[in-house]
Amino acid sequence: MRSARAVRSLRREAVAGWAAVRHAPRRTVAAEALGCLLTAALGLIPLLLVRPDRPVLAVLEALYTVLLVPLRRYRPVLAMLGTGPLLVGPNVWVLAVVPLIVLPAARRIAPPRRAWHAVWAACAVTLVLTLAASPFRPGAWAREPAENGVSAVLLVLLPAFAGILLGRRRPLVSLLRERNAYLEQARSLTAAAARLEERTRIAGEMHDLLGHRLSLISVHAGALELAAARQAPPLAGQAELLRTTAGTAMEELRDILGLLRREDTAVPVPEPEGDRGTHEDITALVAESRRAGVTVELDWTLPGTAEPSPRTRQSVHRVVREGLTNVLKHASGAPTRVEVRGGSGRVEVSVTNEAPRPGHHQGTGSRSGLAGLEERIALLGGSFTAGPLRDGGFRLAAVLPYRPHAITPAVPPPAAKPASATGPSSAMNGLVGGAPGALRGGGTPPAGTRPPLSDEVLTWPRVLGAGCAATLVILPTVTFLIVLLTIAALR
CATH class of the missing domain: 3.30.565.10 (Histidine kinase-like ATPase, C-terminal domain)
Known part of the structure; x- marks a missing residue:
């Protein structure tokens, strides 16, 4: 019964793995295939030059390491646990691949507590296998646990710590970019609202002042034209010109006020009238x-x-x-x-x-x-x-x-997803009021955007510190591998 369940479980894993490979980008598949080939070359080619004590087990360990390379991407916990046997195996050349398996796997395991559980479990597997193999090797009771313990610290613990730091840095950087896009969108919406409000205010002032004066001029010009037609016919043409000019100015003022009250991106600016600039005009x-x-x-x-x-x-x-x-x-x-x-x-x-002409008074402008x-x-x-x-x-x-x-246009549209798709008024809720809480997670965020997270997790020292700490953690691992491989080659 248990064997049937195990077979079904393996079959499901195989089907899921094949589906993941089919849906993965070609670039990812090519990179994983290249990584498997390099791992196989690193684990098998040195065996032709330096013959190990147990060559069959060394070859099987190299092939086992090749299987762990793609597993670190799709089953990071299993890949982390699978690195335990590599530390006690006879193939010392595959140890160079262990940090490259542990670091990406730890970066993909979330939350960090679960990643640390997998790390400690891998170290426990290494300890159990070391103690189980020690009775069959004379004089290995004190030497092999110490060596494998150092290898576990430098090849598993430190790369896992670096991977966890990098795994936490990636969402922080993503959230920082999202916050930047959110603030840029808020700034654009605030500037657009302020610009529209100022244009509306100017339009209102122009309508109240110039519109009233032009209407008075038009009315008085009409009365003057009627009076001139009865009392001074030669001046009727001038009075008519005054009235028509005032009417034309009033129509142009209405067009300008209509443009001022329109939003920049909501209504396109109409083309000029077709009769402007012609010979007749x-x-x-x-x-x-x-x-x-x-x-x-x-x-x-x-x-x-x-x-x-x-x-x-x-x-x-x-x-x-x-x-x-x-x-x-x-x-x-x-x-x-x-x-x-x-x-x-x-x-x-x-x-x-x-x-x-001489004596003509020139107006000032x-x-x-x-x-x-x-x-x-x-x-x-x-x-x-x-x-x-x-x-x-x-x-x-x-x-x-x-x-x-x-x-x-003088002001480009925001690069982020426009929140004005649901209307300018709803998009500006919580942003135009000037309340700091609107940009710090307080209040209701505008439609089409995610609420920003707390500022405590979006600090540059934390983002940069994660990368620096990861670099400092990897350096001892690289040094240890260089020394270990050098000793193995000299033997």
Whole structure:
């Protein structure tokens, strides 16, 4: 009955082992096969040069060691227990493989208490086999227990201690990386929430201040247009221009407020309107400036077959509008020339005005419009220049590509799994409030993330100390093996 159970158990182990080999990565299988071949070579080839006292048992021990090499990965406890007979066998060359079996096996056994139990059990197996073999060897009662005891300490205990340290360091490093990703995600979400809140506040201020003023201007301009149509017909056109300009400004303000209230990654920025930057659009801008009292000439030599992108046409519109606005503010009445040319995949646009009339009061400006325009054109890969001329005039020019490169966002999305997949508000629970407990395991973590562990297990001294201690533990083992193998070779 027991033999049948043993056969069934062995069959299950064989089936499980074959399944593990089939599902393992090819790189792992190749590495294990290479390790088995090197172990067999290390245990068998020296036997041809230095003949042992019991050659058959030495060969069987080498083959037994080969079986322990893959077993350390899938059955680490059995591999740890199986190293006991290697310390008392006649093949001294396989002792070099014992630390390479014990260290990975101890690293894979969890918790550490279970690993230490397996280590002590392997040492007990070594002691029992040593005492059992001592009566058959004359004079081995005192010598062999001492030698095997030293071998157990240096080849089993110290590598097992190093393996346990490395096994504890691996999850610590993994948890440290997870904590770093968690904090980076929290920082990105906090910055995004603060950015959206500030943009919403700016949008509200602009709506309350500029929207109210533009609405008043539009209402008064409508009343002025009606009054001018009855009392001063020549001024009706100017009043109509004032009213339509105020209405256009109100529509553009609403578009800007809509963009400010949108989240960066939630809603894509719409493309500019298709009629911006066309010949009709620029002609309309020039006509408005003429009605305002500016002498403007338009030189449009852009080929009809040219198809600039919507962003390029939007920038052309902005350059011309900014140039004509500056002429109205600082050089009203000065002759002005608007040029739009194309060729070689680029669009050249310029607004040049002559010196203002003597006695004309020039308005003061902060050059913020020019700075914003320069930044916009730089993002599209173009060039922008603006400055006074020698004759007292002013020139504003830009060179734009037909197909500008894509604009990269200023803040990249977080690399970790986005918690905003369930909504920005739910993802920011416990993170935006500024409570330290939200990042130290207290409170409810955002959806899609794991709660961070205690800071006590995620300290760099512990992580680095585990590796340093493991290195110091392995050095005596390597030294002992070198001395032991040297003595065996000299015999």
